[in-house]
Amino acid sequence: MTLWFILALMTVAAVFAVLWPLGRAPGAPREGSETAIYKDQLGEIERDLAAGLIGAGEAEAARTEVSRRLLAAADASPVAAAAPQRGLRRAVAVAALIGLPFVSGALYLKLGTPGLPAFPLAERAQAPAATESLDRLVMQVEARLEKNPNDGRGWEVLAPVLMRLGRYPDAIKALRNSIATNGPTATRHADLGEAILMGANGVVTAEAKAEFEHALALDADEIKARYFLGLAAEQDGRTREAAGIWRAMLAKAPDDAPWRPLLQRALARVEGVAAPSEEQIAAAGASDAERGEKVRGMVERLATRLRQDGSDVDGWLRLVRAYMVMGDRDKALASVKDARAALTQDAGRLRQLNEGLKGLGIDG
Structure with missing residues (x-):
């Protein structure tokens, strides 16, 4: 309440300071300095003539010239505007004195926020600056x-920010x-597995896989853990198993x-080149060497298909990832070169390929 009273007094004082001159009678206009000089010169001419310093002819010529200049200066002076009636000026002043505070108050109530709580200087000094960087806060x-x-x-709170x-x-x-x-939960172990995976350039390492399995042991429906275990199966060449995991999740x-679109894309990716399942290979009595040979055969079939139709960006990324998982980096880099050559005329797909390669730790 005290603040409003002080503001009202300040408003009245400001209005009086501005409008007080309107209530005063206008003063007589001052003569211009140039006009006063010419009048002084006329007086000097008369004094010189009386003292005999100049003759009558010279005095007359000087008076004529100075008078001409005096008239010219008088014509150049602005004509004083007619003063308004004093009563009208005072009425305008009173109306402004009363109306301005009401108008300004109404505008504030309409456009301002009078209900906004106070924000003292001490609290503002303690508030973090809006421009403070995220890195500094971390x-x-x-x-x-x-x-x-x-x-x-x-x-x-810190972990997802760091991710x-x-x-x-x-x-x-x-x-x-x-x-x-905080204790183990399915979500925390799944997040940890994802962080390990991202640190390994998108490869589901044994350590990451263990975290996902731990998450599923705590909650069999943990979405992230199930998805990444499907990805682990895909990276190991067990595409049927990966498809089965993702299809069950979609159901x-x-x-x-x-996350439905992510699963749908993953299914479309693996179902194009489905490899024999582990159960089928085991039923056929295949050894570890034979199993590895079948996986390599699947990868080579994918490579052959991509050489015939190189427009499949996801296929190229699967091929590069498969070679990296198999430890054959030379073939992975050769596939990158072939993929870029096949997509060189399609800027959008080439950009998509390069972004996917960055996720695999391949750049440039």
């Missing part, structure tokens, strides 16, 4: 967690600490599940 959280490593909530920043080793550490302090998925 560093502050990490420093706090170093001093208080048992802050499970802090580790759980988004691409700091996978740090994310793995944060997730391990989160599990240690149970709600129609509006956001």
Whole structure:
């Protein structure tokens, strides 16, 4: 209430300061300085004539010239505007004095936020700057967690941020600490497996697979763990098993599940080159060497198909990934070269290929 009273007084004072001159009678216009000079010169001419310093003819000529200049200066002076009636000016001043505060108050109530709570200077000084970078905030959280490593909530909040920043080793550490302090859950183990996978350029390593299996042991319906175990099967060449995992997930998925398109793309990817299942190979009495030979045969069939039709970006990525899993990096790089040559006329697919290769740790 005190603030409003002070603001009202300030408004009245400001209005009076501006409108007070309107209530005063206008003063007589001042003569211009140039006109005054010419009048002084006329007086000097008369004094010089009286003192005998100049003759009558010279005095007359000088008076004529100075008078001409005086008239010219008078004509150039602005004509004073007719003063408005004093009563009208005062009425305008009173109307402005009363109306301006009401108009400004109405505008504030319409456009302002009078109900906004106060935000004292001390609180503003403590609030983080809007431009403070995410990296700086992460560093502050990490420093706090170093001093208080048992802050499970802090580790759980920090881990996904580190994942988004691409700091996978740090994310793995944060997730391990989160599990240690908060306890194991299917979600935490699945997130840890994903961080390990991302740190390995998209390859489901044995360590990542163990985390996904641990997650499923805690919750058989953990979506992320099931998907990545399907991916592990695909990377191992067990495409039928991968397709079975993903098909079962789709069968149970709600129609509006956001991960349905991902599963559908994965199924389309593996069902184009389905390999014999582990059960079929075992039933045929195949040895480990024979099983590996069959996987290599599947990869070579995929390579042959891509040489005939090189427009399949996902197929190229599967082929490169398969060679990398098999430890044949030379063939993987050769396939990258062939893929880029096949897609050189299609900028969109070439860009998609290069983005996929980055996920496999191949760039340039």
